[in-house]
Amino acid sequence: MNKSKIAMIAAITVLSTAGLMTPAQNTVGTISNPTAITAYAADSVYTGNGYQLNYTVSGNSATVTGFKKTSTAATVKVSIPAKLGGKNVTKIGRYAFHSAAISECTMPDTVTALGEYAFTNCQNLTTITLSKNLSVAASGGYLFTNCNKLKTINVSGNMSDSSFLTTHIWVLNNCTVQGTYSANGYQLNYKILNANNAANGAEILSFAKTSSAASVKVDIPEKINGYDVKKIGVSAFKGAAVSEISMPDTVTTLATYVFNNNSYLTKIKLSKRLVDSTATGYLFNGCTNLKTVVASSEMDPAFYRHLDYNWITDLTYQIIYNDSYALDYKIIDNAVTVKKFHKISSADAVKVTIPTTFRGKDITTIGDHAFCDAAASEVVMSDNITTIQSWAFNNAKAMKKIVLSRNLIWNAAGDLFHGVEDTLEQIVVPPSENAKLFALSHMNDIKCLWPYIKQVTDPAAQNVYNSMKNAARITNPEINWNIPASGWAREEAKYQIAHYIHTHFCDYVTYDGSKPALGTSYCLSTGYGVCGTMARSYLLLLKTAGFHDDEMELIGAPGHELTGIKLFNEWYFVECTNSDEDSFAMRYQNEWYTGTAPGSYDGFVNRLPNYEEYYYYTGGAVTFDVNANSEAALAERYKAVYPRGDVNHDGVFNNADRTMMDQYRAGANVQPNLVMSYVRKQLNTNAPSYWL
Template identity: 20%
Template sequence: MKHSKIITWLSATMLGLTITAFSPRLTAEAAQGNGTTDDGFSYTYDTVTKEATITRYDGNEKELTIPKKVGNYTVTVIGKGVFQSHKITKLTIPGNVKEIKEFAFGWCNSLTSVEFKGATKVDEHAFYKCPVLTDISLSKNMPSIGSYAFQACKGLKTLTIPADIKMGGSVFSDCTSLHTVTINGATEVGVSAFSGCTSLKNIYLSDSVKTIGSSAFSNCTSLQSYIVPSSIKTIEPGAFYKCSSLNSVSIQGQTEIQSGAFWNCSKLEKVQLSPNSRTPSNQCGFIDCPSLHIVNGKEALQYETDSNGEIYPIINPAITESIRDHFCRSENVGFVDEYCTKLCEYIVKTETDPWMNDALKARQLHDWLICHCEKENSNDGKDVGDVENHVASSIFLSYAINARGEGMGETVCEGFAKAYTMLLTTAKIESHIIGCNIHVLNLVRINDKYYTVDVTNDAQYEISYDSFLKSTPCTTYDQYLEYDHPLLEVYHNDISKEIPKCLQDYPDSNWDGILDNDFDLDGTDFAHDFMDDLNAYQGMLRFAFGFDSTPEQINDRLGEVLSQLHALHKGYWDYVNDAAPVSVKVSNGGTAEFKVTLFGEDLHYQWMVYNDRIGCWDYMQCAEGIEPTLRWPADEDTNGMKFYCCITNQDGYTINSMPVTLTVI
């Protein structure tokens, strides 16, 4: 017997087998099996683990409790699609079930309630499109619920997530009757978790929740207001996208609001932002919120009146920091757009005059931008790539919050180009944004011709016109179709065919931004407007600057003429016609005022009065007699008095005004 045992062992060894290698193989083959129960369950099982997976159900129970065992095996898994489209109305999942596979209960059109009693993992689409499911009872020790697990369960009205259950993407999305969600213990609301829950009005998050994930509550169109708990550290992109009824939001804590978190919330009017909340410098949290006007309980946009009685907009100083932290990167936000629009209207109204031609208006607006904004230099920790340098409001908001000092903003080429187009559009001048080799500038239409304007380049050394109304250096520019402000949408025709035609500079040989030899500044040069320009040169400009002045010298000083005319808000010929004093009627006891408004260098004034006693004109010896403005008492003795002014220029040449009369009434 001893020998036979040894031989048997040796035989096994010679065959290349060992007892330890052979036995498990036999066990593994014997560990798998399948079976069927009398109540309709088909299953597979493992004889080692004593666990079973339900693979099929042919029963007809309406109120179904998953059995704890089938045969002698504990049910731990419900297989893929097992109960799909069955007519179950009520379902109980016992604690022994560890996992529910994909679509296990998908399209169960009669299922109204599900109760989980243990730590069951729910896989993707497990209860997909169960339209009358109204009651879900989740256990506290469930590990996870997979993506789309309860998507489109349109009958679900309330939901409580009791513990830290990891939720997959879109887990409860499109549950269109869901109106109240309570999350206790989870650390985040998953990506698109409640997207499309169009009846959702109430969201309760415990302090354990730190993150509201991307698109978590997007398209929740019934949500009207929401207070974001102080525990929330991050609101990810698109979290509240298209919450079209959302009227107010309050951010309580040290929360980072990421790009588009509140995007396309068309009725959002009020936001409360804690001092510790922030939006990253390369992102904008509020986009397409056209109704938003109240920040931290205050109207974000206010109006003041300048010394000339013109009303202009300002950003409420009480919320400057919140604007700086959250809205300098925003697009199509109500108060931001209104501020930019109203400021453009104010700038155009105060910096240009109706008598100016388009080129002069373009010059004035070019100068305003350069005087009120500097090129981004990153000295304040900002970067040229920051979103706030590239949005339509870039210059105007940074100007409003004094980024570089009182009334000074900062931006890059795209910010300059967008602001310039907005100003020109307000002035009814066609402008487009074009770019080449990551540099952005403008294509501007003046007198049916296109020219380039590069405000960024002209802003490098105070004000210059090196890049004002010039030809294109190359023909490879791309048109920027930027629609982040209504003023950028007005002129959006295709100009790709026009860019190669821009081959000629605006005639401006002295590079002052003014048409050469256009002495009366009417937009027509000397060659085409000979008499008016000659009269302007000979009649007043030569007198103002001295008779030795050549046409070239006077042409070089037309910028000064423009400045003087703009101060008077008069075109050249109106200025000439109105420069002389006029007769006045003044009430008895009042003061008559006669004024000469000529501009020029070293002009001397001498008022003359008609002396009835000797029948001739006489010098006025009083102090007022040698000023451009004469003030004279109106009474019975001065009624009918006549005056005129003799003006002498630096060369000793004189011109006399027509006589004027004081009438006392």
């Protein structure tokens, strides 16, 4: 055994008998009797500046086994080399620096293990730089016992074993850990005050970009070397070339100027534990391109005031609810619009509850495409929602239930619920007129609502019909409202009722082209409709009067709809957007389109291939090969020669034509030259396509 080793063991024995080896209450490792230390064989010596290190080599690794000060100075600074004897230094052995007169020690990142008592009783040690590859499993206990002056621990990078520090430095009072956290394209400098208490957490001090890119995205870790990241310090990201920042929910404090003049910053995710009282000023000063803020609904709402700068405009708030989903909000004209839904949870069923307010402002609108393709199983609106914009729930096939706001109002937006007609299973319509009319007008294609719509529509039709019938009993007592079962009397009663209802229909329903999405039920409930709903409403009134389904038709056209009714075994057009006499029973009129000058709307009725419906087409838009006896062929033949309604073909339309038609309707033996329609689409008035 060499003399230096014998001297070290003797010194340890004296210290032990003097009572200096009593460790703090460290639970890692067991206390060994220093007098039992076995001498190392064949130790080699490395000479540093004022000191020597003893070491051994085994295989490809070297272990530091002892220290000797050679300087006359009271203490020395030690830098352990990465290699000794040509091998990586992987371990600092048991008692290697016990009671050593060192003030600072730096170890290389090759070191993975520290033996028991490696730095015990180094009472002059103030600063140590640890290897980032140290392992708890490979190291012993009582590493820093009685190192009372050790106040600074440097770490060169991200420790491979994040539990090493919290396991071994709790015995060091008022100790600060500082170092650099490295990630893809950037580094974060940090410190941990009073690191002996793991609850104190880490503070981010500064940022450095290591990428050649103009800017980087920063994901601040939840923990650094075992400590929660709790604070981002003064000016930490000031002027930083950072486009996006995500901070963990461990952060509770943001210091002054933390993101000051970060002109690259476009998006930031805030910690849900931020509170206004712990944040100082000018946090986002000069962040002129900040457009998206992600935050939890649990965050202190008062904190948002730090974003109220004149240069932060058009800001989107993405608010996370229960770690299940997020809603994007925009504040527009002092109200809030839901702009987008994001599913976060991996669960199949996600229930979304839209709150009443955000930042003290009412959430009033669900924006266009907000829930488009959304994987939300249920959506519950607050009663502050008044408006839903176009395509808001387009193709949201995962949605099975929706609860409407009682204050929803109709708007001109279209296709709000396109694609969910067959998949939505439940619609809750609150007991309010607004909600009812919204559902009737915007949701009438959704199958699960059809029973509700029919429950509304049938009584509405009955009410209008009863009102008309009661008025007619005074003004037109000759009308027989009890339609006979068959024969000429049935046809005569049908004609009188159909004519009267048509004549007075527009007293009850007004054409309103600003509301093209309205359903029949809305038309009858409110008295406003468009061609399609007015045509259906007219047929519903005839159905209520006693017309059979095979005596009524709904005829579609590009941009228009009208009806067909069968009277005296012949079919007639009835235009329902007005109550003009010429709009009723237009068997002799080819160009029936209301408001178009005679002769200028060249159209025909033709059956589409593979469809059981008939549509009215403009001759100039589509070319069809039609049968020579069809209405289309007759229209083409007559349109250039005879004026509209010229049923006697004398070249003019006058009272003589009207007289002939009156005679024809009355069953007289006259033969007007008619443009026949021959449409034969039968309606099932119990089917949704009829009463929607």
